[in-house]
Amino acid sequence: MLKNQKNPLITPEMIIPSGSGLVVKGALNPGAVEFGDEILLLLRIAEGCRKTEGKVSVPVYRFKNGVAELEILHFTRDDPEVTLKDTRAVVYKGNEYVSTLSHLRLARSKDGVNFEVDEKPFLTPQNESEEFGIEDARMVKIGAYYYINYTAVSKDSYGTSLIRTRDFVDTEYLGMIFCVPNKDVCIFPEKINGSYYALHRPHNLSFGKSSIWIAQSPDLVHWGHHRCLIRPANNEWESDKIGGGAPPIKTDKGWLEIYHGKTLRNGKDFYSLMVLLLDLEDPTKVIFRGDQPVIMPEEAYETEGFVPNVVFTNGMVMKNNEDLLLYYSACDETTCLAECKLSDLVP
Amino acid sequence: MLKNQKNPLITPEMIIPSGSGLVVKGALNPGAVEFGDEILLLLRIAEGCRKTEGKVSVPVYRFKNGVAELEILHFTRDDPEVTLKDTRAVVYKGNEYVSTLSHLRLARSKDGVNFEVDEKPFLTPQNESEEFGIEDARMVKIGAYYYINYTAVSKDSYGTSLIRTRDFVDTEYLGMIFCVPNKDVCIFPEKINGSYYALHRPHNLSFGKSSIWIAQSPDLVHWGHHRCLIRPANNEWESDKIGGGAPPIKTDKGWLEIYHGKTLRNGKDFYSLMVLLLDLEDPTKVIFRGDQPVIMPEEAYETEGFVPNVVFTNGMVMKNNEDLLLYYSACDETTCLAECKLSDLVP
Numbered sequence: 001m002l003k004n005q006k007n008p009l010i011t012p013e014m015i016i017p018s019g020s021g022l023v024v025k026g027a028l029n030p031g032a033v034e035f036g037d038e039i040l041l042l043l044r045i046a047e048g049c050r051k052t053e054g055k056v057s058v059p060v061y062r063f064k065n066g067v068a069e070l071e072i073l074h075f076t077r078d079d080p081e082v083t084l085k086d087t088r089a090v091v092y093k094g095n096e097y098v099s100t101l102s103h104l105r106l107a108r109s110k111d112g113v114n115f116e117v118d119e120k121p122f123l124t125p126q127n128e129s130e131e132f133g134i135e136d137a138r139m140v141k142i143g144a145y146y147y148i149n150y151t152a153v154s155k156d157s158y159g160t161s162l163i164r165t166r167d168f169v170d171t172e173y174l175g176m177i178f179c180v181p182n183k184d185v186c187i188f189p190e191k192i193n194g195s196y197y198a199l200h201r202p203h204n205l206s207f208g209k210s211s212i213w214i215a216q217s218p219d220l221v222h223w224g225h226h227r228c229l230i231r232p233a234n235n236e237w238e239s240d241k242i243g244g245g246a247p248p249i250k251t252d253k254g255w256l257e258i259y260h261g262k263t264l265r266n267g268k269d270f271y272s273l274m275v276l277l278l279d280l281e282d283p284t285k286v287i288f289r290g291d292q293p294v295i296m297p298e299e300a301y302e303t304e305g306f307v308p309n310v311v312f313t314n315g316m317v318m319k320n321n322e323d324l325l326l327y328y329s330a331c332d333e334t335t336c337l338a339e340c341k342l343s344d345l346v347p
Numbered sequence: 348m349l350k351n352q353k354n355p356l357i358t359p360e361m362i363i364p365s366g367s368g369l370v371v372k373g374a375l376n377p378g379a380v381e382f383g384d385e386i387l388l389l390l391r392i393a394e395g396c397r398k399t400e401g402k403v404s405v406p407v408y409r410f411k412n413g414v415a416e417l418e419i420l421h422f423t424r425d426d427p428e429v430t431l432k433d434t435r436a437v438v439y440k441g442n443e444y445v446s447t448l449s450h451l452r453l454a455r456s457k458d459g460v461n462f463e464v465d466e467k468p469f470l471t472p473q474n475e476s477e478e479f480g481i482e483d484a485r486m487v488k489i490g491a492y493y494y495i496n497y498t499a500v501s502k503d504s505y506g507t508s509l510i511r512t513r514d515f516v517d518t519e520y521l522g523m524i525f526c527v528p529n530k531d532v533c534i535f536p537e538k539i540n541g542s543y544y545a546l547h548r549p550h551n552l553s554f555g556k557s558s559i560w561i562a563q564s565p566d567l568v569h570w571g572h573h574r575c576l577i578r579p580a581n582n583e584w585e586s587d588k589i590g591g592g593a594p595p596i597k598t599d600k601g602w603l604e605i606y607h608g609k610t611l612r613n614g615k616d617f618y619s620l621m622v623l624l625l626d627l628e629d630p631t632k633v634i635f636r637g638d639q640p641v642i643m644p645e646e647a648y649e650t651e652g653f654v655p656n657v658v659f660t661n662g663m664v665m666k667n668n669e670d671l672l673l674y675y676s677a678c679d680e681t682t683c684l685a686e687c688k689l690s691d692l693v694p
Binding site: 096154157175176177178218219224 | 442503504521525549551552554555562570571
């Protein structure tokens with residue numbers, strides 16, 4: 001795929017923080033759809049706290065009588081009960097907190113390259129299951145609605161919740177659809193033989209490695225028939241774990257999925273994006289699985305940043321039935337674009 | 348509750364192994380229902396391998412063209428790649444195997460105390476998601492069917508799958524209803540305000556402690572609206588983790604649930620059974636939660652065995668609308684009975 005020369009298209013510096021005391025650390029992992037004559041990205045805006053000498057501060061939402069209130073917790077840095085796991089998490093007295101708290105915000109573009117980011121959030125945490133933030137939206141149009149699933153993070157771990165909207169103004173909450181610990185949910189854009197399908201990624205602990213699963217639903221809200229679809233391959237790109245990327249796109253050859261694979265290089269995470277093709281009539285059947293990445297961390301903006309050597313996608317748009325625009329994030333920090341012809345990916 | 352004087356009612360010695368080379372290690376964690384004039388228990392029969400000097404042997408099912416075949420893997424005990432976690436699991440080259448493999452078998456009784464155990468399994472692993480066995484059945488009658496959920500164990504971790512039967516002869520597989528890692532699923536026996544409900548227990552990792560969740564379904568097969576219901580209480584019975592026990596029973600005061608709580612005593616697991624009462628009209632609302640166990644390990648058969656100090660329930664039967672028969676397991680090994688009046692439990 002050809003990486004855009006203007007990459008990164010969206011950076012944290014372009015984002016107005018959602019509250020005082022907050023610093024934008026990331027504008028990342030957007031879902032992507034066409035809406036009218038625009039391409040809409042729904043960004044995850046990750047915000048941390050302004051630094052205080054000798055303290056570790058984490059933002060948390062509290063819910064009192066259904067009303068959300070942002071609270072900042074301060075831990076003393078040299079408290080033996082405080083453990084800094086990496087840049088993303090803090091453990092205090094055995095409980096895990098995230099160092100940044102995310103909301104979802106829209107960015108709009110006519111040409112798919114130059115984006116205007118909204119000044120205000122599109123969606124903020126709305127209940128206790130989202131007290132540590134909402135992350136990594138994926139969008140798919142089904143009928144008159146855009147269905148948007150996202151990761152809901154709380155002290156009870158991370159699950160995947162669903163909203164829908166017709167107009168990107170009013171939203172309807174449809175509940176947590178994949179319970180903790182589960183993320184990287186990619187909903188197929190239409191029913192297949194009478195059933196909706198989604199890819200999902202449960203955290204299966206020491207029993208195996210984190211793999212891509214598939215499930216079925218009559219209504220997008222209730223899910224069953226869970227099956228493991230593909231496991232990490234024993235190669236240099238995805239030996240550690242894998243997870244769904246962009247919601248699948250229908251092609252003549254099958255359902256096209258771009259997923260992420262993680263491996264460890266010198267003890268550090270290294271993420272690439274891989275190709276998967278699933279049977280049009282039965283998406284539990286794998287037709288093709290690439291053994292080389294379509295995108296891997298190479299450019300400076302992909303190898304140096306908040307979390308180095310991460311490329312990650314949550315959305316792609318197909319134009320004219322052949323031009324693929326893949327929006328992806330670099331270093332868990334910025335939003336980038338890569339393009340190619342469909343025929344370049346599908347063998 | 349009053350523990351039966353004949354406890355344990357069912358022991359591994361009473362069970363005919365399902366295959367040569369296998370030794371019955373446990374007859375435990377039964378679901379319980381009334382069927383005709385009998386009480387049926389659906390036992391988990393845990394079988395290990397005969398010991399071979401210097402080897403660690405684990406049983407695994409392999410599936411070739413949909414046909415199940417039992418295979419026994421042998422690891423050399425002093426292989427540095429072999430780690431014995433406890434009596435229940437072996438890790439080889441980073442992969443976890445269970446030391447026993449379970450199937451489900453029926454036991455029948457006219458008086459609820461003296462049981463005849465079938466000579467053959469009722470249900471054995473039937474697909475790859477069950478290659479390490481099927482465990483911990485829970486049964487509930489809805490309409491003309493008995494719905495039976497159980498834990499499906501594989502190299503991809505443990506999830507909860509569902510079958511149904513009218514006659515305890517023919518069964519129909521309805522798929523995995525709660526994906527990995529999830530167990531302790533208790534289905535409510537009727538729709539409540541138009542929706543089925545179930546308790547479930549995802550493993551939420553270091554994000555919080557394993558808690559009891561609740562979900563909704565239109566059809567018992569597809570589940571959504573996942574919410575955390577109760578978390579471990581900071582007391583001497585359930586500070587470490589909790590999980591659903593018997594499927595809830597409807598009472599005048601609310602839905603009666605007996606769940607299990609685990610705590611650590613001198614670094615060792617200690618399981619007790621606790622009482623929970625949920626609102627009849629909205630089971631996401633807790634009416635009452637006991638702070639003392641109704642059963643805890645006290646008798647020798649509860650404190651000495653395969654896994655000491657474990658009491659665990661998967662099923663109870665209510666007779667004459669007031670007599671509760673709670674079937675529970677001791678030490679992950681045997682099946683026991685405790686009885687009381689409903690009014691003794693519900694305040």
